[in-house]
Structures are given as C-alpha cells and as structure tokens.
Amino acid sequence: MGSGSRPPLPGAILFACNFNRVRSPMAEAVAKQILGDRVYVDSCGLKPDLDAEGADPFVQAVMAEQGFDLEGHRPKTFDDLTDDSFDLVISLTPEAQHRAVELTRHRAAQIEYWPTHDPTLADGPRENRLAAYREVRDALARRLRERFGEDGE
Structure with a gap:
C-alpha cells in the first residue's frame, strides 16, 4: 500500500487492553518509535492489576530485545487518563473495544479493533x-x- 492511500495521521492515539501491562504497552512503545513526536500516543487498560506494578516482566524482556525500555511504564486505566480527546482508539481486546465505544460515543473519534492474542496464556x-x-x-x-x-x- 503506497503512502498516498493511507489516511492522514491522527493527532492522538490511545491503545487499550485489559490491564495495560502486556499488549497496550507494547503497541504504545512501537507506535512511539514509528511515529515519533508527530502523534501523541498513550495506552490504558480497563482495570488495575492490584497484584502487580509496571509492565509484565516478559513484556519488559522481549521489548528490551529490540531496544525498548519499559522499566518506567506505570499501568493506568481509562479512569486515570488526564485527557480523553483521542482521534483514534485502537482496542486490542473485546472488553477494551466495548469501553472504547463508550469513551468515543459523544466524540468524533475513530475506533479500530485489532484482536490480539493474550501471551500470558502461554505455558x-x-x-x-x-x-x-x-x-x-x-x-x-x-x-x-x-x-x-x-x-x-
């Protein structure tokens, strides 16, 4: 696909998953690398994981393999967002998709659903x-x- 067929870049993108510890921090980090400072990129989850802090240790390990440092990532929820005026919300889980629809109900935001496997299910x-x-x-x-x-x- 040539660049002429891509839609214009949004001003702000939100990635959403369930706990903001695995999928959405990965997507946020890669998007920031690709988009640089031209687009505001953030991520959040539906609910806090009260038993854990930071990104999942396996996420930190596989992202570090490609030069990403997620040591400072602090998971947040939709309710923790200081600004919810995103142009594009990309949900990575069915549950997050439902909340994205609620978040954007009264806004002119685009929603995309990218179903993403949960690697925490691997044993x-x-x-x-x-x-x-x-x-x-x-x-x-x-x-x-x-x-x-x-x-x-």
Missing part, C-alpha cells in the same frame, strides 16, 4: 512463554507499520 518453560510474547510484539509491530507506514509517513 511451559520460560522460552515457550517468551516466544508467545515475541509473537505478539512482532504482530503488533507489523500491524502498526501496515497502518502508519514504516516511519509513520
């Missing part, structure tokens, strides 16, 4: 689990590049 040895997280990371990166171009152009 077995550490390497098997890391492979599941890598698959999600790589699938999100491919989808982002298809949607916004290799360098957001």
